[in-house]
Amino acid sequence: MDNxxxxxxxxxxxxxxxxxxxxxxxxxxxxxxxxxxxxxxxPNGAGKTTLMRLITGYIEPTSGxxxxxEKNIRTNRLECLKKIGYVPESGFLYNEMTTFEFxxxxxxxxxxxxxxxxxxxxxxVVNLDxxxxxxxxxxxxxxxxxxxxGIAAALIHKPEILILDEPTEGLDPNQKxxxxxxxxDYGKNHIIIVSTHIMEEVEALSNRVILLNRxxxxxxxxxxxxxxxxxxNNIETAFFKITNENG
Amino acid sequence: xxKQFFVILKKELAAFFNTNLAYILMAAYILLSMFITxxxxxxxxxxxxxxxxxxxxxxFVFAFLTPAFTMRLWAEERKSGTIEFLLTQPVSITAIVLAxxxxxxxxxxxxxxxxxxxxxxxxxxxxxDNLNILCGYLACILTAGSFCALGCMVSSxxxxxxxxxxxxSFLCGFLVFGNFGRLISRAGLPERISSRIQNSLNFxxxxxxxxxGQISLDNLLYFVLLTVFALWLNIVSIDYKRN
Numbered sequence: 001m002d003n004x005x006x007x008x009x010x011x012x013x014x015x016x017x018x019x020x021x022x023x024x025x026x027x028x029x030x031x032x033x034x035x036x037x038x039x040x041x042x043p044n045g046a047g048k049t050t051l052m053r054l055i056t057g058y059i060e061p062t063s064g065x066x067x068x069x070e071k072n073i074r075t076n077r078l079e080c081l082k083k084i085g086y087v088p089e090s091g092f093l094y095n096e097m098t099t100f101e102f103x104x105x106x107x108x109x110x111x112x113x114x115x116x117x118x119x120x121x122x123x124x125v126v127n128l129d130x131x132x133x134x135x136x137x138x139x140x141x142x143x144x145x146x147x148x149x150g151i152a153a154a155l156i157h158k159p160e161i162l163i164l165d166e167p168t169e170g171l172d173p174n175q176k177x178x179x180x181x182x183x184x185d186y187g188k189n190h191i192i193i194v195s196t197h198i199m200e201e202v203e204a205l206s207n208r209v210i211l212l213n214r215x216x217x218x219x220x221x222x223x224x225x226x227x228x229x230x231x232x233n234n235i236e237t238a239f240f241k242i243t244n245e246n247g
Numbered sequence: 248x249x250k251q252f253f254v255i256l257k258k259e260l261a262a263f264f265n266t267n268l269a270y271i272l273m274a275a276y277i278l279l280s281m282f283i284t285x286x287x288x289x290x291x292x293x294x295x296x297x298x299x300x301x302x303x304x305x306x307f308v309f310a311f312l313t314p315a316f317t318m319r320l321w322a323e324e325r326k327s328g329t330i331e332f333l334l335t336q337p338v339s340i341t342a343i344v345l346a347x348x349x350x351x352x353x354x355x356x357x358x359x360x361x362x363x364x365x366x367x368x369x370x371x372x373x374x375x376d377n378l379n380i381l382c383g384y385l386a387c388i389l390t391a392g393s394f395c396a397l398g399c400m401v402s403s404x405x406x407x408x409x410x411x412x413x414x415x416s417f418l419c420g421f422l423v424f425g426n427f428g429r430l431i432s433r434a435g436l437p438e439r440i441s442s443r444i445q446n447s448l449n450f451x452x453x454x455x456x457x458x459x460g461q462i463s464l465d466n467l468l469y470f471v472l473l474t475v476f477a478l479w480l481n482i483v484s485i486d487y488k489r490n
Contacts, residue, residue, distance in 0.1 A: 034278040056335045060490045088335075091328025096265055107334040108254040153332075 007033045009191050010055065010161065015064035019065050024050040026215040037187035039202045040195040042212035043243055049089060049197040053165050056086045089165040092150060095139035099130055099149050102138060106153035124152040127182055143177035156201050161191045168201060197233045213243045217241030251338040252346045256335045260396065272315055276358045280308055294472045295447040297379035298369060302458040309394050314415035317398025318408040325406040348399050355391035359384065368452030386457035389470035394419045396477035403484040410462050422450040427460045
C-alpha cells in the first residue's frame with residue numbers, strides 16, 4: 001500500500017526494538033490514516049505486541065520514531081496518549097474492581113467526569129452490552145465480558161485511535177461476532193489497529209493488512225490483494241507462504 | 248496532573264482497605280508497639296514524660312511494617328499486568344510514583360493516629376512533655392515517609408510482593424541497625440572526615456536527635472533527601488524498564 005497518503009494520523013519511521021540480540025521490531029515504516037482498520041498479522045513472536053507497545057509509548061524504541069497526529073510519542077507522550085485507547089492482550093484489569101469502578105477509574109485518569117462521563121458510559125455500556133455486569137466484580141466475569149470491559153475502558157474518552165491486541169482471542173463465536181461488529185462500526189470514523197493471527201478476522205475486520213514476520217514488515221496491503229497474491233486465493237495460504245518465504 | 252494524582256491515591260487506599268490485610272496490620276502495629284513499649288522499653292521503670300520508650304522503638308516497628316504497605320504497590324501491577332494499563336494512560340510516571348508513595352505514607356499516618364489515645368491517656372494521668380511528644384511523632388512521620396519511599400523503590404524493581412517485602416525490610420533494617428562507622432572506617436579516610444560522614448549517614452543519630460527534641464536542618468534534610476532519592480530511583484526504575 002502507498003504510504004504517501006494524506007491525513008497521516010500515525011507515522012512509524014524506521015522503528016526498531018531490540019531485546020539483547022533479538023530484533024523484536026526491525027526497521028518498520030508505515031503510515032495510517034483516519035478510517036483505516038489495520039490488522040497486524042503475523043505468527044507468534046512476529047513482533048505484533050511489541051509494535052503496539054511502541055505505538056502506545058508503553059515501551060521505548062531502540063531507534064526510530066512514532067508520530068501520533070504529528071507529535072512524537074517519545075517527546076509528547078501524554079499528549080499522544082490522550083488520543084489513544086489501548087486494550088492489551090490480557091491481565092490489564094483490576095480484578096478487585098467492579099466493571100463500573102474500572103471504567104470510572106479509566107475515565108478519571110483521562111480527566112473525564114460529570115455529565116461527560118455519564119454520557120460516554122451510557123454509550124459504551126449499550127454498544128458493548130455491559131448492562132448486566134456493570135456492578136459485577138471483574139474477577140467473576142467471563143473472558144468475553146472481561147474483553148468487553150477492557151474495550152469499554154479504552155473507549156470511555158472516545159479515542160481517535162483504538163489499539164486492540166488480539167481482541168477475540170479465546171472468545172466464543174457469539175462474542176467474536178459482537179466484538180467484530182463493534183470494531184467495524186467504530187472503525188468507520190476512527191483509526192483501529194488490531195493484532196491477530198486469526199485469518200478470518202483479517203477479512204472480517206480490516207481494510208488493510210500489515211503482515212509481520214520475525215520483527216520485519218513483509219507485506220502492507222489490503223486483505224483482497226493479499227488473497228490474490230497466490231493462486232489459492234485465500235489469506236491463509238498467502239500468510240503461510242509469505243511467512244515461510246521470509247522465515 | 249493533580250487530579251490524576253488524587254485518582255490514583257484514592258484507588259490505592261481503597262485497594263488496601265478492601266482487603267483484611269489493612270486491619271490485620273493495624274492490629275499488629277498496635278499490639279507490637281504496645282508490647283515493645285511496655286515490656287522491652289521498660290515503660291514503668293523510666294521517666295516517660297515524653298513517651299521515650301514508645302518512640303525509641305518506632306523506627307524498628309516501621310522497618311518491618313511499612314514494607315507490608317508498599318510491597319504490592321508496583322510488584323502487584325507488574326505481576327498482574329495492570330502496569331500496561333496504567334502506563335498507557337495520559338498520566339506522568341512522576342504523578343503515578345508520587346500517588347503510590349503518598350498512599351503508603353497516608354496509611355502509616357492513619358496507623359500512627361491510632362496511638363493518639365495513648366498520648367491522651369498519658370496527659371490525663373501524668374505530667375507529659377507534649378512538645379517532645381510532637382517531636383517524636385514528627386520523627387515517626389519522617390521515618391515512615393523514608394521507609395515508604397524505599398519500599399516503593401524496591402517494589403518497582405521486582406514482580407513479587409513477597410520478595411519486595413523481604414528486600415525492603417532488609418534495607419530498612421540495615422538503616423536502623425546497620426553500623427556505617429565500621430564500613431566507613433575501612434575506606435581509610437582521615438578520622439575527622441570519616442566521623443562526619445558517619446554522622447551524616449547514621450539513621451540512629453538523626454532519628455534519636457529528633458525524638459529528643461533536637462529538630463535541626465541536617466536532621467530534617469536527612470529524611471527528606473533519603474525520601475526524594477528513593478522516589479527518584481523509583482521513577483528511574485519504571486522509566487528504565489520502558490526502555
